[in-house]
Amino acid sequence: MTDLEWEYLFEDSPQKAYEYFIEQYGNLIYAIVLNKIGNCGSREDVEDCVSDIMIEFFRNAGRFSSESGSLKSYISTIAKRRAIDAFRQITGRNNMCSDIDDESIVIPPSSDDTEEEAEKRIFSQNLWNIVKSLGEPDSSIIVYQYFYNHTVHEIAKMLEMTSGAVQKRSIRARKKIGTILRNGDYYE
Amino acid sequence: MVIIMNKNEKDFMNQLNNLDDLSVEEIAENYPALDEHSKKRILKKCMKKSGFSTDTDDDGREEIIVSGTERYNRASWYKYAASAAAFVIAAVGITSVVLLHRNLNGDDDFELDNPPAVSSYDSEADNISEQATGTTKEKGYVAGGHDYANDADYSGIIVGGTPQTPPAVEESSTGYTAETNDTPVVNNNNSNNNTPVQPATQAPVAPPVTEAPTTAPPVTEPVTDNNTQSEAQKTYLSGLYYAEIEGVSGCMGFDFSPDGTLVKFAFNDYGNIMDETKVKCNYEIVENQFSFGYLDSELNKRIGTIVNPNDAENFTVQFDEMGGTEIWHFNVGDPIFTKFKEEIILSGSSYYGYGVNDERVFTFYEGGTSGNYINTKDGIGLSFTYFINGDEITFHMGANDSTIKAKIITDNIDCSFALQWPDGNIEYFYYDSF
Numbered sequence: 001m002t003d004l005e006w007e008y009l010f011e012d013s014p015q016k017a018y019e020y021f022i023e024q025y026g027n028l029i030y031a032i033v034l035n036k037i038g039n040c041g042s043r044e045d046v047e048d049c050v051s052d053i054m055i056e057f058f059r060n061a062g063r064f065s066s067e068s069g070s071l072k073s074y075i076s077t078i079a080k081r082r083a084i085d086a087f088r089q090i091t092g093r094n095n096m097c098s099d100i101d102d103e104s105i106v107i108p109p110s111s112d113d114t115e116e117e118a119e120k121r122i123f124s125q126n127l128w129n130i131v132k133s134l135g136e137p138d139s140s141i142i143v144y145q146y147f148y149n150h151t152v153h154e155i156a157k158m159l160e161m162t163s164g165a166v167q168k169r170s171i172r173a174r175k176k177i178g179t180i181l182r183n184g185d186y187y188e
Numbered sequence: 189m190v191i192i193m194n195k196n197e198k199d200f201m202n203q204l205n206n207l208d209d210l211s212v213e214e215i216a217e218n219y220p221a222l223d224e225h226s227k228k229r230i231l232k233k234c235m236k237k238s239g240f241s242t243d244t245d246d247d248g249r250e251e252i253i254v255s256g257t258e259r260y261n262r263a264s265w266y267k268y269a270a271s272a273a274a275f276v277i278a279a280v281g282i283t284s285v286v287l288l289h290r291n292l293n294g295d296d297d298f299e300l301d302n303p304p305a306v307s308s309y310d311s312e313a314d315n316i317s318e319q320a321t322g323t324t325k326e327k328g329y330v331a332g333g334h335d336y337a338n339d340a341d342y343s344g345i346i347v348g349g350t351p352q353t354p355p356a357v358e359e360s361s362t363g364y365t366a367e368t369n370d371t372p373v374v375n376n377n378n379s380n381n382n383t384p385v386q387p388a389t390q391a392p393v394a395p396p397v398t399e400a401p402t403t404a405p406p407v408t409e410p411v412t413d414n415n416t417q418s419e420a421q422k423t424y425l426s427g428l429y430y431a432e433i434e435g436v437s438g439c440m441g442f443d444f445s446p447d448g449t450l451v452k453f454a455f456n457d458y459g460n461i462m463d464e465t466k467v468k469c470n471y472e473i474v475e476n477q478f479s480f481g482y483l484d485s486e487l488n489k490r491i492g493t494i495v496n497p498n499d500a501e502n503f504t505v506q507f508d509e510m511g512g513t514e515i516w517h518f519n520v521g522d523p524i525f526t527k528f529k530e531e532i533i534l535s536g537s538s539y540y541g542y543g544v545n546d547e548r549v550f551t552f553y554e555g556g557t558s559g560n561y562i563n564t565k566d567g568i569g570l571s572f573t574y575f576i577n578g579d580e581i582t583f584h585m586g587a588n589d590s591t592i593k594a595k596i597i598t599d600n601i602d603c604s605f606a607l608q609w610p611d612g613n614i615e616y617f618y619y620d621s622f
Contacts, residue, residue: 026222051230076213140219151547171619
């Protein structure tokens, strides 16, 4: 479906357009937003941001040009930009609440921070590779528990397992991940 | 990488929220997270922010829109009343702590009057006094508050095999049997390890054992006569074994009895006996050929050969039909039985709880008297002190010192231990490996 077709659908029935859009791109947008604000925002914040992204897409549907890339990339770009805005809002709000005199807010990152940030990125990537290598259902359990921040009960319901089994598998999987990371026995 | 892990080892899994775009797309595609409820909530937010109205609410029911409501202003005195109440509570708390501190310092006999561990050693004192009067009562193996000796189905399970040993050997036995988790366990069969194993956190010292307990001695010399050999092996098999099975979690335990019967039962990864899997069998060993059958079927079937009958440490069983081997370790000194030798709740460890709330983490500090708990869902935490008496644990929670008693369950559960709270709910605890 092109952006113009989305526009027509939206004019015809906004509710149907949103429903269809959520069905098509909802999970992608949700994952992008969670990747940016999952550590600082609540589930409510994430869903707010996802809805903002969808509204922005339909408001600017006519601006998309297929020559500049796929619709999926366009939506991903909007999602990332909006998620970063949301991150700033949430962290700003949290900083104001916790310590208004915190000078670190205005200090630009030093070279040490940059190095640490790069190291974190590499670590995250290695972690993701290890999680993928765990196999099912352990990979799913870890992703839902630590990427999506779902509770054990929710994961158990989703994967049709008992909560005890999910908990047990999660503990074993984390132990395995820890061992692999400590031994450096992973693919970089 | 090591720096990151060392810095915050417990939380390094949170680094999953820092992935590149391709990985995020992969996650969105392979691990979709939006369920119907979430989709409806997002749809509703979109419609509301766009200025449209939806037909249904989050649960798909018709939405009722209320208008013309009056703005509620909280009364101003509420703030002052809340401050005053908070002050009173703080004052009471501080006063309580000061009074408690004074009482503890002023009463030197306090600890002697309430020793946490004394009651758990009563049974041991009974045992010693009974021996002195010559009326030694055979006590069975008790794990997690469950007396397997008094359980008809487990009447033969004794660590060290004392009650099961032949008369000639029994004379040299001290009659010292493993009892509760508080009681030291004697390694009866390893002559180089015959002192009681004392749990790390137990203050009382084990009673002195002057003679090395020598129950069920292993056959160390080759036996030429077939009948003698068979009898000797039966003697050696008396007691408790566990099987090490490659690639299988948990393991099987065997309780051999000299009368030719055995009980098979399963341990899980946490060292708990899974009762529903125990099976009564009979067995026979002739010239190292090992056979057993289920008692119900009255059928003995040869299953394999013991390839190292004279080994003092373990047996290696070579299976006929199934193929492959299993190593059967003789009772004590192996990790699977440390469960019974140590405390059920390890101090200095954390356990995830499931069954009451989604995720509660109980941490038991070193020392075995205090800890804290935190609900990872809402972040609420509370410190506590605790005291274990048999299969009952008493918590004193938080500053107001509310007392909660719970029953400790270890049988037939697939976790480290479980607690049955006063309202009847059972919470299952898993050891947190990090």
